[in-house]
Amino acid sequence: MLIRRPSGVRPSQITSEALYLNRRTVLAELLAGGACAAVRAAHGAEQAPPAATLQYTRSTRYSIADAPNTYEEITNYNNFYEFGTDKTDPARHAGSLRTRPWSVTIGGEAEKTGSFDLEDILKPHALEERIYRLRCVEAWSMVIPWIGFPLGDLLKRFNPTSKAKFVEFTSLADPKQMPGLRSDVLPWPYMEGLRIDEAMHPLAFMVVGLYGRELPNQDGAPLRSMAPWKYGFKNGKSIVRIRFTEGQPRTSWNTASPSEYGFYANVNPAVDHPRWSQATERRLGGGFFASRQKTLMFNGYADEVAGLYQGMNLHRYY
C-alpha cells in the first residue's frame, strides 16, 4: 500500500488552536493595530507586542484612555528583587522560573482552605483586559494593559469568615529559581497584604496576562495582584500563598524600612517619600525630554477608592 505523505503543509503554517479559538479578538486586534501602530511609532517602540493568545474581553468601565506603554517597556523594566535589584535583571534572569505546575495555598480565616492547583484557581473566572496606571514608589509610572479577573471574585470562593480583616499574599521564594534571593536586601519571602475591603474592591485585580497573552515571568507570572491606586510594591508577584488574617500582616518593604514604606502605600502626591517627592512622576515611554506630570491622588482612582479611607489620617497611615 502506498502511504502518502501528508499534504505539503508545514507545522509552522498550521494555525494554532489558541489562535483559531481567539480569531475574533485577533482580527479586532489587527484592525485596531493600524491605529495603534501610528501611536506606537511616535512612542518610539522597537517591537510590536506579540499576538494575543488568551481569550478575554475588554473592560471599558475600568480602563483609562491613555496609550499603554509598549510590551518591550513593560517587560524590560521591572522591580522584582527575587531576580536581582537592577531594573533589567528580571528580564535577564526570570527565564529560570517554572510557572507550571503551580499551586496556591489558601489559609487562615476562611471556610475553604488548602492547596489548590493553579488551573483550579483560574477555571471559574472569565478574563478581562483592564488598562491601569501603574505608579511606582520610585516616582516613575507606566500604563499597562493587564489581563485578569477581580481579586474579590477569587477571594469570595473560599468563604472568608468574619474574622478575616486582612489578606496576606506570599510570593515564591525558591533560591534554585530566583538568584536574587541570595541578597538580604529584603526579608524573604516577599510578603504583601491588603485590608479585606481593599482586596474586595472591584478595582483590585488578579493578573494572569499582559497584552493579550500569558504574563511574562519578569512581570510576576503566573499570578500577581494589582491594586492600581497603590504604589506598585503593594502587589505580590508569583503568588504561592493567600492567607486571611485578623491582624495586619507583616509586609516586606514595611519591615525593611518602616519610615519609607507604609502598610497602606496609597499613591498620594501630598505625602513625600523621605528621600524624594511624590508630587510628580516621570511617565516612562516619552523619551529623554518628556516632562514630569502631576501625580494624582490615589493614582487617579480617587472617585472609586477614596471612600475606603474616610476619616483616616493619610499622613500617618501612608
Added chain:
Amino acid sequence: MTAVSRTLDQRFRYLYKPVVFIACLVPLLGCIGGILRSNRLASVPGFELGTDPVRWVLDTLGKTALNLLFLTLLISPLRQLSGDVQLLRLRRMLGLFVFSYALLHFLTYVGPFEAGSWTEIRKDLAKRPFTAMGFAALLLLLPLAVTSTDKMMRRLRGRWQRLHRLIYLIAPLTVLHYWKMLKHEYREPLVYGSILVALLAFRAWRRLRARAPAVTAAAASARAQRLTSRCGPPKARGKV
C-alpha cells in the same frame, strides 16, 4: 632634555594623553548617541538607554564621575610605587573630566529628571541629605577645576596643594551621596567605600613612614639617655 626623556615626552603627548582623553569621552558620546537614537532624532551609534533613558543617563554620568574620581586618587600611589612621573600629568585631565561629568550629572538632574522645577529641587536640597551631599561635592570641585591651570598653580604655590586636599572631603561625600541615594542596596557603595579607605590608608602609611626614621632616631637617643641617667656608665658606677 635627553633623547630618552624627549621620546617619552612625545609618546606621552601624542599617544597616552589622547588615548585617555578619548576613553574619557566614550560615556558622554554614548549617552548623546543613545538620546538621539531613543528620541528618533538620528540613527547614530550609542548606548541602549532602555525604558527609562533619563535615569540611565543620570546614573551613567554620575557613575563615570565617581569612577574617574577614584582614578585620580589612584594616580599618586601608582606614581609612588612605579616611580613614573608622567602619570602625574594625566591627573589634571582626569580631574577636569571628573568635574565635567559631575556637572553634566547635575544638569541632567535639574533638567530632564526634575524637569527644571526649582521648588522641587530646593525641597530636595533642603530635605534630602543625599542630594545636598552630591551638590556640596560639585561645589567643592569647582575651585579645584578653576585652579587647575599652570598659571594658578604658580600663583598659589604652597596653598595650591592645600586647596587640592579638598578632594579628601569630596571623595567621601560622593560615596555617601551614591550610597544614600540607593534603595537598600549597599554592596556597590561598600566596594567604593573600601577602595577609598584603602587609598587613604596608603597615603597615611606613606606619611607615617616618611616621618618614621626621625621618630625612631629621637626615641632611640631618648632611651639611651634614660638608661645612662638611671644606671650611669658601668665604669663610672664602679668608681662611686
